[in-house]
Each structure stands twice: as C-alpha cells, then as structure tokens.
Amino acid sequence: MKVVFCSSAIIKNKNGEILLMSRKQKKSFVSSWEFPGGKLKNNENFAFALFRELKEELNIKIDISKLSNYKFFKYQYRSFLLMMYVFEVTEWTGKIISKEGELLRWVSAKDLKKAKLLPANTKVVNYFLK
Numbered sequence: 001m002k003v004v005f006c007s008s009a010i011i012k013n014k015n016g017e018i019l020l021m022s023r024k025q026k027k028s029f030v031s032s033w034e035f036p037g038g039k040l041k042n043n044e045n046f047a048f049a050l051f052r053e054l055k056e057e058l059n060i061k062i063d064i065s066k067l068s069n070y071k072f073f074k075y076q077y078r079s080f081l082l083m084m085y086v087f088e089v090t091e092w093t094g095k096i097i098s099k100e101g102e103l104l105r106w107v108s109a110k111d112l113k114k115a116k117l118l119p120a121n122t123k124v125v126n127y128f129l130k
Contacts, residue, residue, distance in 0.1 A: 002080040007050035008037030008121075009062075009089045010128050011096075018112055019096070021057070022103035033105075034118045035086065046085040057102070060094040071127050075120035086124050 011019040020033040038053040040046065047064045054060050069088035074081060098104050107115060109129050117125065 003083060004080050005040045005046075005083045006038055006085075007040065007046045007053065008035040008084055008086045008124070009050055009054060010035060010086060010124070011089045011092070013106060015106075017106035017108055020105050020107055020112075020115060020117075021098070023118075024102060031116065032118050033115050035121060035124065037084075037086075047087070050085075050087055054089075054092070057098070057100055058094075058104075059097045059099055060092040062089055062092050066091060069128075071124075073120065073123050073127075075123065077119070082120050084120065086128070088128065 009019075013019070019036060021036050023032050023034055036054060036057055037050055038057070040049040041052075044052070047067055050067075051062055051064055054062055067087045067089070071086055073084045073086060075084070076082075096104065112125055112129065
C-alpha cells in the first residue's frame with residue numbers, strides 16, 4: 001500500500017472565512033475543493049512542507065514558529081493511505097494569489113460544510129469547526 005505524507009492549511013482571514021482551492025489542474029477529484037498544501041518532499045518535516053507549498057501555490061510566507069493549532073489525520077483512499085498534518089494559519093505575509101491556475105474562494109464555516117471537499121477533508125472540517 002502506497003503511503004502519501006502531506007501538510008495542509010486551514011487559512012483564516014480576519015472575517016473568519018476559510019480559503020479553499022479548486023482541483024481543476026489536478027488528475028483526480030477535479031470537481032472538488034481542497035485546503036492549500038501538498039506532499040512532503042525528500043526529508044522535509046510537515047511544517048516546512050507547508051511553508052514551501054504555500055509559497056509555491058499562493059505566493060505567501062508563514063512563520064513556522066507561529067503554527068500552534070494543528071492536528072494529524074489519516075485517511076484511506078482506494079489506492080493510497082494519506083497521512084496528513086493540518087495547521088491553522090491566521091497570519092502570513094504577501095498577497096494571496098493562485099500561482100498554479102487553481103480557483104480560490106473564501107467561505108464561511110457554514111458554507112464550508114456544504115462545499116464539495118476531498119473525502120479526507122471531512123474529518124478536518126469536523127475538528128477545526130467544532
């Protein structure tokens with residue numbers, strides 16, 4: 001069984017809205033939305049992978065030392081086991097833009113529960129919005 005390690009972010013703006021990214025440029029789940037982040041590379045730890053991914057995807061930088069609210073999740077997809085840390089991000093520098101052609105949208109907690117998210121993100125929503 002293939003195991004995939006990744007980091008994701010619940011990015012909240014000052015209004016408490018959460019940032020979602022489309023998956024239009026991806027090979028799977030193209031009609032779904034996801035939280036920003038991605039797979040670990042080489043010997044990265046989860047926090048550094050998130051730092052790199054947010055810079056690559058959204059043009060923002062985060063201070064790793066300020067990541068405090070985080071949780072580990074695992075989810076069994078048909079072809080792989082996902083091992084994922086999800087971090088809450090409320091501070092960043094830079095202007096958020098989509099550098100990889102994905103659509104971005106800010107949603108309220110209420111609308112997040114209605115969004116068509118990746119299957120693994122259902123547990124994430126339940127944890128962070130309790």
